[in-house]
Amino acid sequence: MSEVFFRTKDLSTINIMNEQDILNKILDHFGNKVTGNVKREKRVELFATTNTIEDVLLYAKHQLSFIHFTQLSCVDWIEEKQFELVYIIWSPESKVTILIKVRVDRENPVAPNIDYIWRHANTFERELREMYGVQFEGLVGAQDFILEDWIEIPPMRRDFDTAEYAKKTFFDRPGRENARDVRETIRQNSGEEIPEFAKKYSR
Amino acid sequence: MSNIIIILAIFGWAILTYIAFRLNKTLGNIFVGLIAVALPVYYFTYVPEDYSFQVMGLTLQFGFTSFSSLFAILVVILGALTLLYSIPYMNKKDRLGWFYLNFLFSIGGMLGILMSKDFVSLFIFWEIMTWSSYLIVIFSGKKVNKVGVKYMVYSAIGAYAMLMAIVLINKWSGTTNISHFFETFADYSNGAKILSSLLLLTAFAVKSALMPLHVWAPNAYTNSPMSYTSLFSGALSKMGIYGMALVAIMLYTNTGMKFFGEALAWLGAITAVLATFWAVFQTDIRKLLAYSSIGQLGYIAVGLGIGTELGVMAALFLALLHGLFKGILFMAAGAIEYRTGKTDFSELRGLIWKMPVTFFSALVAIIALAGMPPLSGLISKWLIYEALLSSEHYFLIILIFLSSTAAFLYCFHFLYGVFLGQREDDIEDVKEAPALMLVPMVLMSFGLLALGTFPGLIFKHISSSMSYLGFNDVTWEMSVLTNEWGNKIYLTHLNTMFMVVFAVFFVIITLVARKKTRRVGTKDIANAGEPILAEDNYHFSQDFYKPFWRVISPVMKYRIETFYNSFANGIGEFFQFFRRVYTGNGQTYALYVVIFLTILFIVGATLI
Amino acid sequence: MDIWKLLLTGSVTTVLAFVVGMLYMGLRRKITARVQNRVGPPIYQNFLDVMKLWSKKSSINHGFMQHVAPLWMIATSITTLMFIPILNNGSTFFTNLTFEGDLIMLLYLMVVGSLGMALGAGQTGNPNSAIGVTRGLTQMVGFEIPWVMALVALMIQHRTTTVAGLLDVQVQSGTWLMLSSPFAFIAALLAIPGMFRYSPFDIVGAPAELASGPISEFGGKYLGTMMTNGAIFAFVKLTLFVDIFMGGASNLGFLLLKTFALYMFPVLWGLVSPRFRTEQAVRFFWGWPVFFGVLGLIQAAI
Amino acid sequence: MVADPILYVALPLLTAFLLPIIGKINKELIRIVPGLLFAFLVYNSIALFSKVSATHTPIIVEIAGWAPPIGINLVYSSFTGFIATIISVLALLVWAYSYKFKKLEFDNSLKYFVLLMLVTAGSIGVILTGDLFNQFVFLEIVALSSYPLVAFYRGRNGAEASFKYLLVGGFASLSILLGIVLIYSQLGTLNMADIAAHIDEMPRNIKIVSFTLLFLGFAIEAEMFPLNGWAPDTYSQAPGPIGAVFAGMTAKAGIYALIRMIYTIFDFSGAFEILLIMGVITLVVSEGIALRQENLKRMLAYSSLGQMGLLMIAFGINTKTAVIAGMLILFNHAVIKSLLFLSSSFLVYNSKDKLIKDAYGMGKKLPLTAILFGIGAFAIVGLPPFSGFWGKLYLLMASADANLLGLIALILAVSVIEIVYYFRVVNGVYFKKSKTEIEVHKPRWNASLAMIILAAAIIVVGIYPNIIYDYLVNAADTLLDKASYISHVLPNLASN
């Protein structure tokens, strides 16, 4: 891994490759550890595992000039009891986007930490940790990122019912149920007229 | 005889105190307390007498003049108070006997300087004062070479300049008597006049930390225990002022050599400005106060340099006053150090809650330092400005004003950085300083308050001492200041007015919504709604005057210290070259002998 | 000095200063609004603000220094006011303590309030306050220099250090000092916006950056006192300037006219200027204003 | 008891030869007898010196009854007596200090004390004698006994230093001897007073050559730059107390010979200027080199050379004040430098390289020694109220009287350099932590007593210098009054 890590190719010498070349190169390099296909123009899809994802990213970054880490997102495949982490990287050379999909177990979601490759991956990882409960090994950063004092299951999981939670936790205002104009309700409740100048601008 | 006895008694008592501390700490403290009480009592009751004796063919003469007794008052009062303050302050430290030995030696040295009527005894006591203060500067055992030796070297440069002047004066006038020198000064040749006065001014300028020779001061003030620094900055540096006043004024009155006065005034003004600027950017309270001291001494030099009646009056008044307020400030710094063990602005905060008495003493001192009414600092500043105005020093007054305006910056930094700001948990167990440390501070604060309205209390002494300097009939009033153009300010009216308005509004603001006025903690601040947690502290202590630094950094980049250091290194390197002469090889030495013989033959044949 | 007379005249002067100062500040808001194509608040709006602040039902402080800081300021302002001649016709009614102090003392008296403010702000524990104070003090180092240069030039030239003396000079010669010493006047005039801390020198209490800086923890009666003080002190500064440079005024009408005309300078300048950073402000003051101050000094020396 | 100048020379020489035999009786006597001898010499000095200072006439002793021009005579005047007193007291103190010196076993102590006595006798002899050749002989005694003292520890370094000393000392002897031969060939006399009386009769060329040769020889002994290359090595390699002996005795003998030659024998006025200039060079170079020394002993040695330069300056100015100053400096140098050598040898007792670093932290372990060293350092840089101050003051006054303003500034500047390196050492001794663990050797009571006496002398003279002032004035008068020297030694000549 370190070998790959330190031997960076000079970007200027790289020939601009098409999607198929990229896919072939990756598949050649990793053999049967990685599978993939060209999804459409400028888009390649790869399937990796938690063991190979770091190598794939490093290879793509240093050998194939995919220097831009666009996003790390997560899909909750609750039926398959799995989370799918999607690493999206992009190359300014070939203008190709690669989606690398990694499946982790939903019960014990652990993935390698990649913020040493791209510093800003840290932010995405912390968000996923908080919203999905995916644990990244050795991730540094405060536990409370966006949510404060969260005690329920991570809210972006599909088995979390947010409407029910809102109903339970917050106070619903009566009158919210029908779609009546709020002003009507207020007038009804307080018996107060809408001011003249406000009427002028109301629909 | 009684004159010299006071000094011998102090030296003797110093040794006794040393022995007492070797025996028992409490006994030693009692000895210190005794002399602290006895010193002012004895000084203010004894009848001065002149005394002289012969040593090595030189006549040593002793006796107070009306001028030196003015400074003696300062030395005695400040000495006694700092001694009292030292008892609790130093209590935890070791080698107390050694400390007090040197402490008393330097007090004795100062009094000796003041009662010397001839230059040799002046020099002897000057050196005793110097080395005893040096031994206290290195007392803590930290930075002994960097700070201590530096202090000693600069002191030695000054002292040796004085020594050179003394031997020259001895040659020219046949005696080392001080007043004889000044009386006959007008008869000297021009070269002699310039040389002797320059050398003497250099000597005194070192002790009073005037600009090119100030380099030792900040570190030396910082490195000695604060109880001594009060005396160091308050009284010991005034010895330089004492000598400078003598020289500068005598030069004026005897020869009218205005150039020296002007140069002194300009040096003083530049010192005041630069030292103040440096003080603004210090991060250690002791260093801040040290630079501030240098700046204040610059003001005094300005007053002496312009040499008019108001100017000298201002200088002498400020000299005494500086002793008081800088005494308080260093004592306050010491109290803080004693209770918290910290002196850096980044570590201190919110001590007003724990040390209110210290705070109010320091506040009084700071107001006096900044020259604001209703305290006595205004008077000294007023006198200096009026002196500069009436002697038409257009640009000096601007420099002085720049300096004293910039002084507000560090005044605020000191008060805010130490006493104000957010409280921190680590000061929860801090207590107010011991009573014996507070008493001197509070006493001096009262002194400042009293002088703020009734400066006549001290003008009395100043006018009598100014008659010694050749200013007869100095008019003064108890609480009215008059400048040379007849403009007056009435301090009683000013201060009463201020106090009354203050009191009226104090009553009003305290009574309005009195029941609904709450005092909240310093962590309960408007902070965009974010509550401040226990572990957070939003005290502002880093880059305190960054914008100001950006403005003046082009000037402040050049430091004379760098020049001195490279000069010293250059000397070292230069002699490293000579070290190669001593090769350690016998043959080379034999060769030297032969070469020397040859040269000697040649020289001998031609020269002899 | 008849103490009761002083009490009477002093109170009347203070009330006058308060009312005039408040109205000027109201006018400033009005003028600002008009320039910005707004209607703007009524001219008496500041009285309402002060009244509201004084009628707050609760107020907090963070300690004794914050409690006394506004007092310190207002005591300074009123004391200063007492030493400034309001009219130049020798009217005994507005004399107060005019002949018992001089300009140097006034210079120092006028900064006492800043120190009180600084200490009060410091004790609140709000870092914004302390930052604001450091900026304010730094800026003060800037504008005091040209201001003092102008004053020194006048004082030495006319060999008096009292405001009354300078007034006498102008009354007797019939010429305003701003005409006879134009350079000193320009230097002092350029320093005026700094004294008022109006834009472009308003970084001290910039609301968006520093949450109004030093006063960010002051509310209720404390803020009310400060606004009162601000009004009185504005009057003090304007009157002092008018006395020194514009020949004073023989009756209140002229006084209002002259002070208003003077007040318009920082106000209108401020309306069209963005904000200086602290170091830019200091550099500004040490640039042209100091240059004119030096010219003024040279003129005085010749 | 009898007191006679001849005893100064005779008794130590005699005792030195008898000491091995005495040692057979009782080994302890080897240590005790020299002490008794030195004590007697001190008594002798006091008795003679009080007599001389009471009568203001020198005591002249004619050896073996021959009258001075032919026979050898000893002149015990206020001037020579003063130096002799200092040397004898110093000898006593050095004996007290090295009594029970740890490294002195029986054999060693025998050698040590014999050599010490020879050095003492030689030094005093150089000072007292009135005969040029006799002076040469005494100088040789001093030199020959110094060589083994330098190599006393039998190390490689000691031998090397000793050899260097021997080499340069050989030049000195040769050159002095040549000078004497030249003078004798012209005037046919070796008595100083006689030479001085008849110096006009010498041809100018030969006068210059002989003067040059004598000057060179004595200057080597007086450690003048650049002839002092041997000195730092010998000072640093010799045992601790021997440094004091060199500084206090042999160097004094050398400078005395030089002074006597310039003041009395020859009549060159330019000689004073040469002495002055060489003194200045010696002072500046030595002190400058001492500034960055890392070896404590060598630092002290260079400082000592600087003091010798100061002495040369003082005597080179050639006024009464200057001579008084010179005498004071001579006294100070003897006392203070001895104190420094004695105390510093305890500070670095067990250190191999005698580095300043090795003395760090000794302030706690050896409080008495450290404070004595500190007093010495304070005194030698000329801080009042220690005795060094008066010497410096008088020297400056003399320079001022001679209108040498630049010299004043130079001396003071060098004093600043002195402050730097001495205070660094003192600070280090007290406040720095030693990096290497060095076993501390505490001074015994006898050594402490010797050092305390020296320190007490420094302080007493510093506080109340009047106690030696009158003697100094007498000594200066005596030295400057060449005619009376001649007339006292040769009463017949004056009547001719």
Place this chain on the structure above:
Amino acid sequence: MVNDKESQKIVDIIQNFARQSSLFVLAYGTGCGAIEIPPTMTSRYDAERFGIRGAATPRQADVLLITGYLATKSLKRVIRAYEQMQNPKYIIGFGSCTINGGMYWDSYNTINRLDMYIPVDVYINGCMPRPEAVIAGFAKLQKLIQAGKADGWDRYQKNLEFYRGNQKKIIHNWVMPDYNW
């Protein structure tokens, strides 16, 4: 001071007049409503003519203007800012999010009814309300103040238990200082 009831009334009228005609607004600009404040204050609508002007800190402010939805995280800050204001103090809820949650009504992280947590004196509805509506809201508040009915600060003080209970229901880690008046 004045104990007489009648004169107290007169004083109240004067004081209320001063209060209603000088409103220092602390705008809590979390939501999209913050963008409506600049037009309100500047030359098009010029709220300053009614004596409404911005305040920099809660200490100086009279009115807390909450412009839009409040996440649970920002609710804490709102409560803190409100508690730091000096009595009497008023709250204007701005936009439908503060009334009933608006479009975030079912979000797991935004509150629905602001008046359950702090006492709201005036709501301005709309998503977003235009500046006219804002000024109408202020006019309403001024009327309430003059009538002495804008007593939200008093309600909060008296029903502190209720409000605290609701607040603590969603803010589990309660680190704020006590509300002490």
